[in-house]
Amino acid sequence: MLSAFVRAFRTPDLRRKLLFTIGIMVVFRIGSFLPTPGVSYTNVQACIAQSADSNTLLGLVNLFSGGALLQLSVFALGIMPYITASIIVQLLRVVIPHFEALHQEGQSGTATLTQYTRYLTIGLAILQSTTVITVARSGNLFQNCTVDVIPNDTPVTIAIMVLTMTAGTGLIMWLGELITEHGVGNGMSLLIFTSIAARFPTALWSIAGGAGGVGKFIIVMAVVILVVALVVFVEQSQRRIPVQYAKRMVGRRMYGGTSTYIPIKINIAGIIPVIFASSLLAVPGLIAQFADKTQPWVVWLTNNVATSSAPLHLVLYSLLIIFFCYFYTAITFNPDEVADNMKKYGGFIPGIRAGRPTAEYLDFVISRITAPGSIYLALVALVPTITFIVLGVGTNIPFGGSSILIVVGVGLETVKQIESQLQQRHYEGFLR
Template sequence: MLSAFVRAFRTPDLRRKLLFTIAIMAVFRLGSFLPTPGVSYPNVQTCIDESAGGNDLLGLVNLFSGGALLQLSVFALGIMPYITASIIVQLLRVVIPRFEALHKEGQSGTAKLTQYTRYLTIGLAILQSTTVITVARNGGLFPGCTVDVIPDSGIATTLLMVLTMTAGTGLIMWLGELISERGIGNGMSLLIFTSIAASFPTALWSIAGGDGGIAKFLIVLAVIVVVIALVVFVEQSQRRIPVQYAKRMVGRRMYGGSSTYIPIKINMAGVIPIIFASSLLAVPGLLAQFGDQTAGWVQWVAVHLVPADAPLHLAIYVVLIIFFCYFYTAITFNPDEVADNMKKYGGFIPGIRAGRPTAEYLSYVISRITAAGSVYLALVALVMTIVFILLDVTQAIPLGGASILIVVGVGLETVKQIESQLQQRHYEGFLR
């Protein structure tokens, strides 16, 4: 990996792309520390110290914003509205036939879906910024804090804060697209990578500085290395289904007769099931904050669903991850569509008849692989939480399995793109 980066910096074109990407990531991190107008920055720092890191319910959003949520900065919402909008648009393909038709139209249809995703991102940013401001004023963002992080509760100040946070989300979306167009790698993924990686040093330092620090720090570091090795091994693994294309005559030329394969990853859903499961588990606790704190259901939720180490919380978390693995895989991979495309171009799986038998065989393979992938994903999501519980460490959010999975996955994909561009330029030099 390091040799790939060294060779990339020696290539002028790639060096410009890498420096441009790094500059955009620096701008993104700078916006995470700029306070939103109407927020008292000294009071925010006081509340962060008093509440020891804020509310775990908003930990996922704070993770994807690189800690900007608790700072109530311009980029407080981070990339989360765009992620949510992208997932919603993908899910709507199952419900709305128009979206599925646009998806099949190719580049023009994809551009239209991207436009819908942008509009939905702005709408979600307005909704989420209003929610964050309301929670911050009610003390839900910093439990136990004795000072007001938003001293002015006027309508004008609220509208200005909502406008600023929404504009920050739009700017993040634009920065991600700039990276995709002029830089290296997928822009949105790299911004998520930047947000999560920025939380790692602080979390590790807090573990080392706590009770029994160095020993716990070394154990956590060893577990992280093992989890990274597991993630790299599984993410690089794939089931290759062989496909043979029959020979056919077009005019006076013979086409086909080649052999290829369909690569199926063990974890086809990526980190989406963990995000879905975490978001759904956070909803009851978020609703309980707005209810009567003496009510029985509020106290039950606070005991059984809010704590990350509660047995019921962990059990529901695993079930939701497995469910969403199957659900999201079924949406993104359509065996009937793949079988029809193979039949259209004269392709077939050796030993399997084209058409319906091919679709049934693909469904059988996908269901078995998804079973292993869902267990792997649940294991990765829980292993760090279990380690933190055993070691009595409270900094579980930034170093969770989901964050490690995202960082490793984005890192592998970015290195692959750098190596492919290096290989392309190597061939150009050879041809000259």
């Protein structure tokens, strides 16, 4: 991998793309520290220092914003509105036939869906920024904090804050698209990677020099390395279904007769089930936060469901991950569509008839592969959290299963793209 990066910087065109990508990442991190107009930067830093832990309701958003949410910066919402909008548009393909028709139109339909995603991102940014500002005004954004982070909460100031955070989300979306078009890798994924990786040094220092000590730091790093190795092993694994294409005559030339395969990953759903499960389990915390905290059912809900270290919370978390793995895989991989495309171009799986039998066989394979894939995803999400609870180093450090999945997945994909571009520029063939 290191040799690939060295060769990449020796190639002028690829070096420009890498430097452009790094420059956008730097701009993204600078925006994460710029305070929103109307926010007292001094009081925010004092609240961060006083709070032992972040609000679990906004922990996921704070993770994807690289800690910018708790600082109420210009990029406080991070990339989360775009992720939510993309998931919603993808799910609407199942519900609205027009969206599915646009998806099947090819490049023009995809461009229209992308435009819908942008509009929905801005709408969600307005909603989420209003929610964050409301929580900050109520004093529930930080624990054990008595100072006001928004001293002047007039309607004009609140409107300016909502407008600034929404504009910051639009700017992040534009920066991600710039990386995709002129840089290396997927822009949105790299910005998420930057947000999560930026919190690693602080987390390492808090474990080694504060809550844990050297012994707990070594144990945490050992667990993280083992989980990373597991993620790399599983994410690189494939079930390859062989496909044979029959020979056919087109005019005076013969086409087909080739053999290929359908690569099916063990974890088709990726990180989406973890995000779905975390978002759904945040709802009880939201209910408990605005309800009467003296009621017995609110106390039970807070202690058993809303608390991330509670056994019932961990069980529900793992079950929801397994459920959403099957749910999202069924949405993203359509066996009937794959079987129809194979039949259209004269392809078939050896030993399986084309058409409906092929779709049933693909559905059978996907169901069997998703079972270990969902269990693997639940283990990756739970093992670091349980380890950190046992060691007593906190559950909000950015070494959770979702963080490791994103960082490793984006890193592998980016390295693959760099290597593919290197092969295009340094391929010699038979003649030098």
